[in-house]
Amino acid sequence: MGNQMKVGIGTAISRVDGREKVTGAARYAAEYVVPDMLYGVIVSSAIAKGSITAIDEDAARSVPGIVEILSHKNRPGEAWFDRSYKDELNIPGTPFKALHDSTILFSGQPVAVVLGKTFEAARYAASLVAITYQEEAHNIDFAVSLAEKFLPKKKRNTYHPPKTRGEPDKAFDAAALQLHEEYHLATEHHNPMEMHASTVEWHGDGRITVYDKTQGSQGVQAYIASGFGFSKKDVRVVNAYVGGGFGSGLRPQYQTQLAVLAAKKTKRSVRVVMTRQQMFTHAHRPECTYSIKLGAETTGMFTSIYGDATTSTSRFENNMEDIVTWGMMNYASPNAGGEYTVAPRDTYTSADMRAPGAATGMTLFEIAVDEMAYKAKVDPLEFRTINYSEIDAMNELPFTSKALREAYREGAKAFGWSRRTPEPRSMTDGRELVGWGVATGMWDAQFSKTSASAKLSANGHLEVACATSDIGTGTYTVMTQVAADTLGLSITQITAKLGDSDLPTAPVEGGSWGAASSGAAVQLACQAVGKKLFKAAKGLEGDPFGAANFDDVEFVDGHMKLKGSDVAGVPLTTIMRSSGENSIEAEETASSGISGMISMMKKARNTHSAVFVEVKVDEDLNVVRVTRVVNAVAAGRIINPKTARSQILGGVVMGIGMALHEETFADVKLGRWMNHDYAEYHVPANADIYDIEVLFVDEPDPEVTPLGVKGLGEIGIVGTAAAVANAIYHATGKRVRSLPITIDKLLELEK
Amino acid sequence: MPTLTASRPLPAEASRPIDTIPITLTVNGSVRRLQVEPWTTLLDLLRDKLDLTGTKKGCDHGQCGACTVLIDGRRINSCLTLAVVRDGCAITTIEGMATGADLHPLQAAFIEHDAFQCGYCTPGQICSAQGLINEGRATSRDDVRELMSGNLCRCGAYTNITDAVMDVLQAEPAR
Structure with missing residues (x-):
């Protein structure tokens, strides 16, 4: 290398969009300046189920500056068929259509949008819209909804039914050690910092530009076109910066529908922003109950694994997750099986939230694994290696790579696991009980067909572009680094563009497949x-590359040179000049291809992790502090250790939230979420977070994806809450099987 | 089940026009003479009227800290203050932190430590950190963690935020 800083794949460079983000220059969906725009404020349903019988708008319409009030009574025409509202996730059922008719399906459902010349006028007027409802009996209590649980006939296309092996029931009955317990995860809300917002720019010639908070601009573009009577070419969706998603922006949310409907109605530009309270009226992680039966020999070797799980969904769509499969895939038990159902309640449909299925199913399973380790009197880490599976034990497929053993080893070493004393309540620090826990994480390493373009200008500047999204994942930086690596350029010579439906085709950003x-x-x-x-370069004077083939050259420091040669080669700008072109561009599509598809059928592709947690618990007050976390991750090749580490840190923090804080409480009488704001729905704050160490274990895997990258957005959360729960048990001897582990649950066990 | 009817306010009351009030603010060093409706928060004034969208709205209820700005050097949730009551004040937003092309040390430290992911809480975190430094109360990591806890980060960048703030805190004693 010359004197340029190394910037390619594997280098810990700072985010290329960092300056925009720390100076406030980065614009999010509600921040685009659009002339003559109306502010839309959403009126939310006060009831959970029933219908609207009357809307009195007189007072609201009399507020100066109010231009229009949109409800089911006067909304513009929209598509008739449900299929027109299907989004990329294609959840089976009837998609929610805002302002479609008088029916109320869930509390907080948008029932009107007040459009004003100022935000303040619209907000005031929205408070004056008086709605009369006919209420019907409703239920949002998950425990009650279990009476109606069922396995939907039409499955979600991401759902994998558990595959039974051996005879799990018989093996359980015969097992020397048995565990049969119920585990539970509360409803959680994604709560990205940026509230869902859409700014629709009405161009007046049939075209609209929608600045949308979404994880997929082209998905929203297709959705608006099919549902709201636009030609796809007339709809441009921009999401250049997205203030967090965690899955809440995988599907178009209702503010997009409302903003588009309002713009159509008024033929003006419109912005609609949800309130934080309204952020609790759409996507949420399903509540889950999971009955786990484990059988083992006295040595700790599993003989049987059986899980029966139910997750919550709505009355109008069947959201499904993989819950019981993770334990069956990860552990080498000769007998394993499972069942899964969904339970409908009168809420909006539950949704994918960071590591959907695994964050729930693997995490709860890992608490049960810990319990069995204690039954077998085997160290919990040792217990996991005793039951280690070299293959995906459920699908009986080898992995493209699985460095979980190394993750256990390196994580344990960094954490100091060998200094752990096995008995609960055996470690203390002053007045606090100390506990050390471990858990395993597992997630998919997916790949999704994606296109990108590259354009090299005569001045040597390269622009790479793709319609993918950067929801904080570091995609701008990853694209820049891959381009720098491939064409031997420096970061300042490259611009990465994304978050625009006009750019080359990309799927929604989710599932950790982005990078x-x-x-x-x-x-x-x-x-x-x-x-x-x-x-x-063949046209260069003197023909410096002579008879060389393309494979004989490389790109280094802005030059094209012969591989292995000491000569610097020819600057790309010189080649550009001699070509006489203003730019050289190409667009390509990465897909798994036939060999990739065959490989997908023959091999399992997953990321793994080993999470080690230290908690300190105040014996009198039962206050739990997570004082130390080591997360050792096996996720193939790491493009940028700095942003990769941040992805894992974020997953761990959300996992600590899952373990200790996050829970949306149902007011079963009113049929609505009680704690619908940041004051009452607790996410970890800075003071809740102590030391977190992230390790990436070496896991070369040229087969899993073209770059050997497995993705990191989700693995950090999987298992983390189990490691916390297991550490709390080790500290206190109290086994809490329902997350989050709040003080009341610990106090209850003292009785 | 019963019919639920909301109360109906009188149109006559609702239709009263809102008068504006003249105020003067010094925003990032520039004097701005403004006509402001009394129900406009400082946050909405900055974002909607002055196009200073670097200050973020995350909850509008003073619960998340994304809207933190500095008023006469003190950090404050701009969603919880009406603009008119700040007549005569000097306000620094994230757009006023850098000096020309030179980033403020906190901005540079946030980039260096990857103290953000999505970036939405970042302007509030940086303004809050400057407020914390101005207060002169924080000396340790534990202090920073505690005193930065009014600024939520859903991406979970806390350890990096603390690292970035500590860097600047140690380099720059309290003023």
Whole structure:
């Protein structure tokens, strides 16, 4: 390398969008300046189920500056068929259509939008819209809804039914050690810091530009086109900056529908922003109950695994998750099986939230594993290695790679696990009980067909572009690094563009496939530009590359040079000049291809992690502090250790929230969420978070995805809450099987 | 089940026009003479009227800290103060932290330590950290963690935020 800083794959560079974010220059969905725009404020249903019988708008309409009030009575026409409202996730059922008719399906459902010249006028007027409802009996109590649980006939396409092996019931009955317990996870809300917002710019010629809080601009574009009577080419969706998602922006949320309907009605630009309270009226992680039966030999070897789980959904759609499969895949028990159902309640449909299914199913299972380790009197880490499976034990497939053993080893070493004394309540620090717990994490390493373009200008500047999203994941930086690596450029010579439906095709940002997929697409596009450059270099004076083939050259420090040569080569700008072109561009699509698809059927692809947690528990007050976390992650190749570490830190923090804080309480009488704000729905604050160490274990895997990248957005949360729960048990001897572990639950066990 | 009817306010009461009040604010060093409706929060004034959208709205209830700005050097949730009551005050927002192209040390430290992911809480975190430094109360990591806890970060960048703030705190004694 020359004197330029190394910036390619594997380098811990700072985020390329950092300056925009720390100076306030980054604009989010509600921050685009659009002339003559109306502010829309949403009126939410006061009841959970029934219908609207009357809307009195007189007072609201008399507020100066109010232009229109939109409700089911006067909304513009929209598509008739349910299929027109299907989004990329394609959840089976009837998609929610805002302002469609007088029916109320859930508390907080948007029933009107007040449009004013100022936000303040619209907000005031919204408080004056007087709605009369006919109420019907409702239920949002998960425990009550279990009476109606069922397995939907039409499955969600991401759902994997548990595959039974052996005879789990018989093996359980015969097992020397038995565990049969119920585990539970509370309803959680995503609560990204940025509230869902849409700014619709009405161009007046049939075109609209929608600045939307979404994890997928092209998904929203297609959705608006099919549902709201636009031609796809007339709808542009921009999400250049997204203030967090965690899954809440995978589906178009109702503010998008409302803003588009309002713009159509008024033929003006409209902005609709949810309140924090309204952020509790859509996506949420389903509540879950999970009955786990484990059988083991006295040595701790599993003989049987059986899980029966139910998660919550709405009355109008069947959201499904993989809950019971994770334990069956991860552990080498000869007998395993499971059942899964959903239970409908009168809320909005539950949704994918960071590691959907695994964050619930793997985490709860890992608490049961800890319990069985104690029954077998085996160290919990040792117990996991005794039952280690080299293959995906449920699907009986080898992994493309699985460095979980190394993660256990390196994590344990960094944590100091060997100094742990096994008995509960055996470690103390002053007046606090100390507990050390461990858990395993597992998530999918997915890849999704993605396109990208690359354009090298005559001045040597490269622009790479892809319609993917950066929801804090570091996608701008990853795209830039892959491009720098492929064409030997510095960061300042590259601009990465994303978050715009006009750009080359990309799926919604989710499932941890973003870096692997958009990275691969950018690499292909840059390689194609490289090939064109090589062709152009044939015309250089003196023919410096002579008879060389493309494979004989490399791109280093802004030059094209012969591999292994000491000569710097030819600057790309010189090649550009001699080509006479203003720019050289290429667009390429990364897909798994036939070999990839065959590999997918023959091999399992997953990330793994080993999470070690120290808690300190005040014996008198039962206050729990998570004082130390080591998360050792096996996730293939790491493109940027700095942003990768942040992804894991974020997952761990949300996992601590799952363990100790996060719970949306149902007011079963009113049929609404009680704690619908940041004061009452607790997410971890800075003071809740102590030391977190992230390790990436070496796991070369050229087969899993084109770049060998597995993705990191979700693995950090999986298992973390179990490690906390297990540490609390070790500290206190109290086994809490319902997350979050709040003080009241610990106090209850003292009785 | 019963019919639920909301109370109906009188249109005559609702239709009263809102008078504006003249105020003068010094925003990031520039004197701004403004006509402001009394029901406009400082946050909405900054974002909607002055196009200073770096200050974020995360809850509008003083619960998340995303809207933190500095008023006469003190950190404050701008969603919880009406603009008119700040007549005569000097306000610093995230847009006023850098000096030309030179980033403020906190801004540079946040980038260096990757103290954000989505970036939405970041302007509030940085303004809050400057307020914390001005207060001169924090000396240790534990102090910073505690005294920065009014600024939520859902991406979970807390350890990096604390690292970034500690860097600047140690380099720059209280003023």
